[in-house]
Amino acid sequence: MIGRAPLALAALAALALLATAAFLALNLRGDIGFALELRGARLLALVCVGVSIATSTIVFQTVTGNRILTPSVMGLDALYGFVQIGLVFALGGLGFATLDPRMKFAGETALMTAMALALFLPMLRARLDMTLMLLSGVVLGVLLRSLSSLLARVIDPNDFAIASGASFASFNAVRGDLLAVASLMTIAACVVVWRARHVLDVLALGQDASTALGVDWRRTVAGLLALVAALVAVSTALVGPMVFVGLLVVALAERVVNTRRHAVLLPAAALTAIVVLVGGQATLQHGLGGASALAIVVEFAGGLLFLALLFAESRRR
Amino acid sequence: MIRIENVSFARGGTEILRDVSLELPSGGVTAIVGPNGAGKSTLLSLIGRLQPLQAGRITVGGHAVDSTPGAELAKVLAILRQDNGVASRLRVRELVAFGRFPHSRGRLSNEDRAHVAASLAAFGLDAFAERFVETLSGGQRQRALIAMAFCQDTPCLLLDEPLNNLDMFHARDLMRRLRAAADERGRTVVAVLHDINHAAAYADRIVAMKDGRVVADGPPAELMTPETLERVFGHRIRVTTIDGRPVALHHL
Numbered sequence: 001m002i003g004r005a006p007l008a009l010a011a012l013a014a015l016a017l018l019a020t021a022a023f024l025a026l027n028l029r030g031d032i033g034f035a036l037e038l039r040g041a042r043l044l045a046l047v048c049v050g051v052s053i054a055t056s057t058i059v060f061q062t063v064t065g066n067r068i069l070t071p072s073v074m075g076l077d078a079l080y081g082f083v084q085i086g087l088v089f090a091l092g093g094l095g096f097a098t099l100d101p102r103m104k105f106a107g108e109t110a111l112m113t114a115m116a117l118a119l120f121l122p123m124l125r126a127r128l129d130m131t132l133m134l135l136s137g138v139v140l141g142v143l144l145r146s147l148s149s150l151l152a153r154v155i156d157p158n159d160f161a162i163a164s165g166a167s168f169a170s171f172n173a174v175r176g177d178l179l180a181v182a183s184l185m186t187i188a189a190c191v192v193v194w195r196a197r198h199v200l201d202v203l204a205l206g207q208d209a210s211t212a213l214g215v216d217w218r219r220t221v222a223g224l225l226a227l228v229a230a231l232v233a234v235s236t237a238l239v240g241p242m243v244f245v246g247l248l249v250v251a252l253a254e255r256v257v258n259t260r261r262h263a264v265l266l267p268a269a270a271l272t273a274i275v276v277l278v279g280g281q282a283t284l285q286h287g288l289g290g291a292s293a294l295a296i297v298v299e300f301a302g303g304l305l306f307l308a309l310l311f312a313e314s315r316r317r
Numbered sequence: 318m319i320r321i322e323n324v325s326f327a328r329g330g331t332e333i334l335r336d337v338s339l340e341l342p343s344g345g346v347t348a349i350v351g352p353n354g355a356g357k358s359t360l361l362s363l364i365g366r367l368q369p370l371q372a373g374r375i376t377v378g379g380h381a382v383d384s385t386p387g388a389e390l391a392k393v394l395a396i397l398r399q400d401n402g403v404a405s406r407l408r409v410r411e412l413v414a415f416g417r418f419p420h421s422r423g424r425l426s427n428e429d430r431a432h433v434a435a436s437l438a439a440f441g442l443d444a445f446a447e448r449f450v451e452t453l454s455g456g457q458r459q460r461a462l463i464a465m466a467f468c469q470d471t472p473c474l475l476l477d478e479p480l481n482n483l484d485m486f487h488a489r490d491l492m493r494r495l496r497a498a499a500d501e502r503g504r505t506v507v508a509v510l511h512d513i514n515h516a517a518a519y520a521d522r523i524v525a526m527k528d529g530r531v532v533a534d535g536p537p538a539e540l541m542t543p544e545t546l547e548r549v550f551g552h553r554i555r556v557t558t559i560d561g562r563p564v565a566l567h568h569l
Contacts, residue, residue, distance in 0.1 A: 212466075
């Protein structure tokens with residue numbers, strides 16, 4: 001038990017380094033300085049997204065006491081889209097477009113955090129079982145997406161163009177302007193989560209057991225949920241909504257290190273995410289000549305895993 | 318010492334506790350008995366601040382449970398509820414080590430490790446220490462959870478139906494350990510017990526509850542009479558004496 005975790009972490013770190021090197025160095029032609037700068041920025045974005053998705057998923061799973069949920073399954077990224085188009089609706093296309101993107105991002109994150117807390121804290125306190133949780137998450141996601149598309153119909157076409165321009169991000173078109181603020185937020189959130197790693201272990205025991213062990217459940221969970229919302233905002237803003245990546249990397253990491261202890265699982269999942277995203281992007285771009293989009297491949301694999309986990313879970317009882 | 322003053326509790330319009338007042342001195346084993354729905358578990362979880370107090374006041378060792386910081390209280394009292402879901406991929410040793418969290422905040426010292434090892438040994442868990450909790454049987458899991466509460470090493474220990482799922486050997490063993498914890502270490506043990514005979518054999522004091530009220534309270538010899546037991550449980554129960562101890566033949 002002691003020997004396995006560090007070994008697995010080292011292996012994952014080596015793989016992540018390999019993926020990074022491949023991403024930077026494969027098919028490097030022309031002006032090398034320029035190409036590296038371009039790739040470096042995208043690499044940073046991918047790493048940011050990977051780390052924030054992995055971290056937010058683990059924290060969310062621990063807080064909800066459920067290994068199948070991810071923030072996206074519960075509709076958190078739909079919330080981000082809704083906040084964005086809601087802002088366009090409230091400020092008008094011109095007002096939205098003239099806002100400083102970093103200010104806008106910070107504002108959106110704050111708004112989204114507040115809404116996430118308002119939505120999820122009552123659900124957590126009511127201690128819904130998993131099926132109900134999942135169902136309410138799906139319904140919530142549909143509701144938010146429908147509201148977004150309702151707003152999209154109501155606003156005028158110019159505003160709509162601005163709104164959709166703002167929400168079209170992908171692995172091939174990373175939002176460079178937000179990179180600095182997004183990486184800062186990711187780092188800050190990761191520091192907080194890492195310092196709370198032992199508390200997270202306790203929270204995984206459930207509300208009663210953590211209260212008995214002296215953890216202020218409600219305050220801790222509220223703070224962690226706010227962090228999750230901020231991390232989801234980071235990844236959604238940079239590359240758009242991704243539903244199953246978090247589930248995929250966390251489940252993979254958990255199998256590799258064979259523990260749920262956060263001191264091990266957090267870095268393991270972050271490294272796995274880097275391997276999957278950076279390595280996957282390098283393979284698709286250079287190995288397969290851009291034959292497919294990474295998001296589609298990863299989401300496909302993640303979706304299959306989600307179904308498998310759902311089956312396994314229902315077979316257990 | 319635990320002091321409960323005028324505590325009432327209602328949920329969804331139903332009164333679960335009605336103006337309960339109790340004083341439990343330091344040291345000793347107290348058993349709370351009573352029929353289903355008497356409010357025993359609710360009372361215990363209120364003492365252990367797992368639910369917010371609605372009316373009244375509870376202090377444990379001078380600390381008011383509703384205003385003392387949770388982390389401080391976790392060094393004074395440990396509580397084990399009866400319905401415990403257990404997180405996945407958790408080894409028995411890790412679970413028991415959580416009992417040290419209030420003292421170590423997750424960084425186990427050698428002293429913490431010694432406590433964990435002692436608890437594992439005391440509850441016969443050495444052979445399972447590296448196994449995942451979800452692979453254990455109900456009784457083994459219950460023992461692991463009790464070991465975790467013991468490991469917290471608090472002056473006051475609250476247990477809700479600790480004998481659930483335990484076989485005869487381990488039930489007796491647990492009751493003897495509770496007795497020893499009170500006699501040798503001066504700990505205050507409060508346990509909700511289902512079996513009146515376990516309560517009578519090992520507790521210093523039995524508190525009987527019914528419909529949210531304390532209906533009888535005293536040493537086992539005083540409480541173990543057919544009249545009192547009928548008042549609490551609703552049917553006539555024969556009480557005989559074996560080796561000077563009262564034994565209720567409640568199943569006949």
